[in-house]
Amino acid sequence: MLEIIIQDFERRNEKLEKKIEQMEEEKMNLRLDMDVQKLEIEKLRKGKNKAEKDLDSLKTNYKKLRL
Structure with missing residues (x-):
C-alpha cells in the first residue's frame, strides 16, 4: 500500500x-x-522626436521665407 502511495506521489x-x-x-x-x-x-x-525636430525646422524655415 505504501509503495502505491509513493509511486503516486512521485508521478x-x-x-x-x-x-x-x-x-x-x-x-x-x-x-x-x-x-x-x-x-x-x-x-x-x-x-517621433526626429519628426518633431524636422517639423519645427520646417516651420522656422517657412517663417523665414515669408519674411
Missing part, C-alpha cells in the same frame, strides 16, 4: 516539475517579448 511530483519548467520557459519568453517591445517603443520615440 505527481514529476508532473509538477514539468509544469514548473514550462512556466519558467514561458516566463523567459515573456521577458524576451517585453524587451523587444521596449526596444520598439524606444525606436518609435526616437523617430
Whole structure:
C-alpha cells in the first residue's frame, strides 16, 4: 500500500516539475517579448522626436521665407 502511495506521489511530483519548467520557459519568453517591445517603443520615440525636430525646422524655415 505504501509503495502505491509513493509511486503516486512521485508521478505527481514529476508532473509538477514539468509544469514548473514550462512556466519558467514561458516566463523567459515573456521577458524576451517585453524587451523587444521596449526596444520598439524606444525606436518609435526616437523617430517621433526626429519628426518633431524636422517639423519645427520646417516651420522656422517657412517663417523665414515669408519674411
